Amino acid sequence: MNGFLLKELALYRSERAARNASAEVRAIFEREHERICMRSDKLIACLMLLQWPGAVLASFLISPTTWVGGQSRIHPHVIAAIALGGLITILPVTLAIFAPGKIYTRHIIAACQMLMSGLLIHVTGGRIETHFHVFGSLAFLCFYLDWPVLITATLTTLVNHLAMGYYEPIAIFGTAAGSHGRMLEHVLWVVFCDTFMITSCVQTLRGLWVTSHREAEQDVLLYQAYHDALTGLGNRLLIQKKLSVLLDDPSRKGSRFALLSIDLDRFKEVNDTLGHQAGDALLIQVSTRLQGLLRKDDVLARMGGDEFALLIDDCQSQTVAESVAARMIGCITTPFDLGQHEARIGASIGICLHPQEGLEAKDLFHHADLALYKVKNSGRNSFLVFDEKMRAETTLQMSLEHNLRTAVHEQLMEVYYQPIVDAMGLVLGFEALLRWHDSVHGQVSPAQFIPIAERNGLIVPLGNWVLAQACAQAAEWRRQGNKLSKMSVNVSSAQLSHDKFVGVVLATLKETGLPPELLDLELTEGVMIENHGQTQQTLELLRKFGVRLSIDDFGTGYSSLSYLRELPVHTLKIDRAFVTDIEHSIEARTLVEGMIDMARSLNLRIVAEGVENRQQMDILIAAGCDQIQGFHISKAVPAEAAGRLMAVKEPTPERQSLAVWNIASADMPA
Structure with missing residues (x-):
């Protein structure tokens, strides 16, 4: 429009x-x-x-x-x-x-x-x-x-x-x-x-x-106070008033109704891409569609932005509320005509039932929002009904998110370094890995806090901070006389798609004094292939300036040979999922050997990560793997301990067995 x-x-x-x-x-x-x-x-x-x-x-x-x-x-x-x-x-x-x-x-x-x-x-x-x-x-x-x-x-x-x-x-x-x-x-x-x-x-x-x-x-002022100016729907005050009537009326004591908290998926993309006028037109069409699904006594309200709430009166069962939610998602996922553009969005819905899961208005809203939060964390475009187990999980997630935001802004995290060695056991470099010890939740796994950082937009400043810390540490080690051939840093899709990412990388290298050829940026297959044209341009520019690039977790994503041939990468990192069973499974060993042969045919170096024992190590080296990374070498350790690992200058037969690395890192924190 x-x-x-x-x-x-x-x-x-x-x-x-x-x-x-x-x-x-x-x-x-x-x-x-x-x-x-x-x-x-x-x-x-x-x-x-x-x-x-x-x-x-x-x-x-x-x-x-x-x-x-x-x-x-x-x-x-x-x-x-x-x-x-x-x-x-x-x-x-x-x-x-x-x-x-x-x-x-x-x-x-x-x-x-x-x-x-x-x-x-x-x-x-x-x-x-x-x-x-x-x-x-x-x-x-x-x-x-x-x-x-x-x-x-x-x-x-x-x-x-x-x-x-x-x-x-x-x-x-x-x-x-x-x-x-x-x-x-x-x-x-x-x-x-x-x-x-x-x-x-x-x-x-x-x-x-x-x-x-x-x-x-x-009356007009009263109407405006209780209705949304854009869509004509009720607003937060109206639905709260209706809830108060249902909860306070003695004749309605114990009555059954449901509160649905609705949030549009991908609406921000439409608003940012097509403009606020298109976003407003989309909201009007959404409200019109939703109103067509309601009964006379149901109350639909726009709570603000792309958030809506629905009060279903006389809701006799959970099945009724779920049926309404499913119909809403179905009507919203149908494409919207915005004039010269077509918009496709979805909806996430949290459901709270009365009197099973709430006796007061604030509890009903809170529980519906918790269910909505769970839906958005579980993939979106679906619905969930609140239960007590969900309360504990969601409360933990919200607490982690709050504390993570504080940790990022106040730089309360640490960068640990896991060594990468060659077939002779010589340390070639390190992968920088983020660690977070929270004062409330203790040691928090990256598998927990990285997805949270990606959802709430913290991953870009967090990733840039890790990049700066890793480059500064690598440059410091070089000034101390320790020779290393690379410092690997993981890059998220949000960082790579940011229009200033290349500038951030070059500025970091200039400020720290680290040569570009020593920086190895690790990206997953999904990150590289997502928005392929723009991604390839960014990667080509980074390679032009001398930065090395690796495909992380290879084999778990697209694994397309055409992409491998087109993308300007130097290294493939075989995911730990393929390494785990190579000493017991002929099929797993054959698959890994095939990956190594394919990488060699494309003139790419191979790093196997997740190596946890000597037998896996020997099989990988025999298959022609160039570099090894995993707990058999060392866990990720603080910078000081990582510096001691580089003190070994000449590998010996004993050091080739790599047992020395386990001894050297036995006193180092995980």
């Missing part, structure tokens, strides 16, 4: 947000106004139920009653109060019960209320005090905050007065006399009062609109 489309999308979202905000204000206004009207419907209907008996009572007390022929005759005003009053009252009461808040309900109620005022005036003979009932009715109708209702009430009053003969046009000019003139005056007062009340309603409506606008703004 290019920049123009993103700008258009942002503009569209801004306009849509403005429309949504306006719609929200109107919705709040109409909801509040409807609530007011419903309340007013019921209030005025109740008043009309009281007015009807009042009108009947007034007709009995005020209207005259006569007796004719011993029989009584009810005055017509009484009949009107009972019959018409009932008709006027029953309809609005019915509407207030069955259709409250409707527009037609309040207009009908307003008309009936004004008819009730006219009826009272009629049955009382137009007594002046009943005229004020009209004004009182208008005042009550103001409760609706709906000025068209007041218009309906006024028109109903005027029509009623015309029908009852209270109003004559001639009275406008003052020629009418008596009550008719007074009624005209009364009607004019009604109109004046009505105009005043309409103005008051309009002002009150404006106030209600302002209040609705303020409430809508608060």
Whole structure:
């Protein structure tokens, strides 16, 4: 998605947000106004139920009653109060019960209320005090905050007065006399009062609109506080709030649900390669896909960056959570269309179940993150459910990672040196090997801390530090008169792919004074073949400056003859896995002999590592192996002890047996 489309999308979202905000204000206004009207419907209907008996009572007390022929005759005003009053009252009461808040309900109620005022005036003979009932009715109708209702009430009053003969046009000019003139005056007062009340309603409506606008703004702010601006998903606050509701609600005590912690794999590569705009577009597409997998009550949130969380309500079993996680991984691994580019990513998911593995929100998040951490350390693009064993393993890994970061930054590690000898037992050089003794965990194996350093980006500064230490030590030994033909240093893929790696190597050689031909950089087959074109250019440049190159752990990787012919390497190091059984297995011995013959045909030197006894040593030398490295010679030792190993100048028959090296290194730390 290019920049123009993103700008258009942002503009569209801004306009849509403005429309949504306006719609929200109107919705709040109409909801509040409807609530007011419903309340007013019921209030005025109740008043009309009281007015009807009042009108009947007034007709009995005020209207005259006569007796004719011993029989009584009810005055017509009484009949009107009972019959018409009932008709006027029953309809609005019915509407207030069955259709409250409707527009037609309040207009009908307003008309009936004004008819009730006219009826009272009629049955009382137009007594002046009943005229004020009209004004009182208008005042009550103001409760609706709906000025068209007041218009309906006024028109109903005027029509009623015309029908009852209270109003004559001639009275406008003052020629009418008596009550008719007074009624005209009364009607004019009604109109004046009505105009005043309409103005008051309009002002009150404006106030209600302002209040609705303020409430809508608060709703928008509240929405923004609980939702992610980019994807529209909930955020950390929303999912925490939902968790609190589930955990604190007494009716949900012991309820089953699952919390999934989701992290996108390789998203950083997309973001760094294609730019942040493409990364944002990718996140939007990911959120859309994930939302399509959810039920109504599930809550998906973006926690920040490329991290998401999912709360699955009413999750009855671990199988349900695992099924959801598998579907999520499946939809995310499908390629994403980013305009001119196609992005392929994955997802790692950690799952925590309630109430099995957590009773508090912080525990649920922590356990889900621990499971996620375990997934990412185990190869990614998968899911795991948290258990207590995982807690111990992950806690150890996190502690090691924290302490390793401190050790790298404060240079608390040591470089040990394992000798490499020729067939005569003469020390040719050393391989620099990193050792770490942690104050908490004791001696930590490189097999533990090297993968951690590779994951968290520490491997580059750590590898450069080892390179500097090894070159400085080799240069120091040369100044002391000790002759050695090489110092081997392992190089990681992260170092080799760094654009400044060649400069770092050359600068280190210049600073330490070590000749380039004495530095032997060891790289695995996988490191060399990964991003082959760029790697080959880097290796060719290093070889041009005189640095020697070796393939480490040969035979465990690609083992492609075409790559061996193309790459500018000098040495092959046979992995210890092939050396272990050569004294017992004909197949293993044949395989090693084949590797040696192949290396010789390519004019490469051969180093066998992992040699642990005399028999292995003799077989390798007989097969034509050039150099030997392993515990049979010596373990990796500190620089001071390594210096003593170089003190032997002329190998003797006894020294050729290499037993002297074991004796010499017996007092040296491993």
